[in-house]
Amino acid sequence: MFTTGSKLLIGASVLAAISAIAYGVAQDGVMGTVGLASAALALAFLAGVNIYTRDSNIWDDEISSVETAPAAARPPANSIWPMAFALGAAVLTVGLVTYQAVFVVGVVVLLAAGAEWTAEAWAERASADAGYNAEVRSRIANPLEFPLAAAIGIGIIVYSFSRIMLWLSKTNTVIAFAVLGVIIITVAFLIAYRPGLKSKAAVGAIAVGVLALVAGGAAAGLDGEREIKEHETTEGLTEEGEEICLSPEEFEADEKASQSVAASANVAAEITLTESGSFELDVVGPLTEGSEAITLPRSNPNNVIFINESDEERRLSVDLTVPPTDAAEDEGPLLKCTTLVEPGGRQNITLTIGAPSFAAPDGYFFFVPGVESARLELIVP
């Protein structure tokens, strides 16, 4: 009685009806229930039309035509894709009323299952030779299936790997993955140099390894990341920050501070603290020798490199405090500085200055805490 096409429509109609009831009960929503119920009715109507027309306008009394129609030919094997398609539709529907991520998963499953089902159904009717049909299907689908499957597989492994890395402590991470690396190399060595090793054993070992990795990743992901301590820096200075920028002493932010700069090609200026305790200035262009002031543009990130050629660890500081005006409320004291730079070291400081230097009663100045003679006017027009 039921034709192939009508089965899908009947199933979808039943699913929509169940969803309408579930939505109505769980969400207490009228519009969603009406929409889903309407979908159930529409799908039921289409199923009825399909049954009446026997999928392709073949009348009920032409039994022989029905029996010999391509759509009536028995497929060579049961297919998993209709079930996967229905699962995708269910997940999609659930996603509509729960989380966006679930909805996206439903769409992906629905599209993938639909594509596979279409390719399979088409290939099964390519000829009377089942072997040839299978080959045709592989030729069409494999170029898409293999890269996608590989990408998904690699993605899962990498994600699991990262979850485990973030779950373990920094020390244990090194140990765990050193051991894992040794295991992988050993297995690879055995596979390469023991041709007698059964392929099933090799595949089994790899499968177990991958499963362990994925299971470990899932467990680690559920347990959460290890506590990652944020190290203090001189950025976003608070009262403690002011203390740092005014002091030649070492603070936590100064520990393990970088003593070299990679991006030296895009600096607005280089400021060198000489052995004699004075500043030397070098800006892009040839005309700065002996300058006692540096001009930096307003409201723009300016990279300034501080080079310490003195005998002690020093930092470069700048006071950008401006009093409140009609246009700006009181922003409080604003000091910026590098971390301590070792003798011979260099560091970058990026300055974005909103107010002009003439807004500050004494202007802006670069200075080095502990070195009175190091003072350089900063002009911001």
Next chain:
Amino acid sequence: MSNPPLKRHPLRSASTFSNMSRRLRIGLVAGLGLLAAGCAQDAPQDTWDPAGPNAQMIHNLQWPVFAIAGVVGVIVLTFIAIIIVKFRDRGQAIPEQTHGKPALEIGLTILPALILIGVAIPTVGTLMALNETDDTECIVNVTGQQWWWEIDYAQQDGCGGVSEPIVTSGQMIIPINTPVLVRGTSRDVIHSWWIPRLNGKKDMVPGRVHTVRLEADEPGIYAGQCTEFCGLSHANMRMEVIALTAEDFETWKAQQLAPYEAPIGDDTLAATGEATFVAQCSRCHQVNGLEDADGQPVIARPDLQVYSGAAPNLSYFMTRNTFAGATFDLLNNECRDDVWDSDPATFGEKYLAGVSEDCLNSVDLREWLRNAPAKKPMYTDPAELAETDGLVRGMPNLALSEDQIDELVAYLLERK
């Protein structure tokens, strides 16, 4: 004996054009139009008309490269045309198929390689020469933002000495016959600085300082525009380089460093305009030396209002000829033509005269003050500023009254 039938020839007459297919006619007209565009006289952004040594270097490179490419192109296209006509399918037998001709293949590999090497050597040499900065004698900072250029002169010994920073916009003033080092960057997105008659393009990238040299042989105005798509009003982001004699350049610097002069009197239009400026404009636009009613300096904080963090400094607004990213002229057409068409000997004097009341292009300026986003597309609609935390990109509509516009125009006319 009968005569052989006469071969009929189509008539060659005035109807030839109308007999052409529609596509051919359109193509012909478009081609002629393009050809005619090359004859334009009023073309201030002509790369084939260099006005300084840097642009001349590019010109000296581009014309032989263009000639070589043209000759190669003609030879290749001629061969293709011959082959298409001579070997077209006329039902003849397929000729003998061969594979490989080492001498020809090697020759056709070596010949283009030699041509490319011949082009590469002067190209690399020119690029290296254009990148030299050691011989520059004047530094000018250029900062791009949507959709105008800020130009500032840092305190320096170069440029004949700059004792205090000078900030302007839209027009860069340089002394003639002086290698100028432009240090460029951007405050928001990537822009590109290009004055075709003085040098090539240079991208201005946020967080980076890029340099380009400029030098002009003669006094005059050299036009350019942003050449990296930068958003809604990219096409309206223009700039001009004004080249002056050394003497005129000194005069210009003195103009830009002159102390602020408040409008005379308390009840003049300009004096009222000063108060209107403080109330309406000074949050973003700096006028150096301007004080509020309490005698406190008025400090503009565009970083709190504008996405790029900057707005044009209007201290000496009427000393320049353009506004709104050099999109509009501050001079009316007659006075503008007088400056643009003046000979090099009198150009400086005319430019330095600035904008007088008689020469002011009050139509565009008033329209701009009335509703700036309607004059030049900008992102200023409060409903669409969530992405920038409420900061505008461009000048918003300040809903000024006509009286306020009159006052502001009177006040701005004195800013020189």
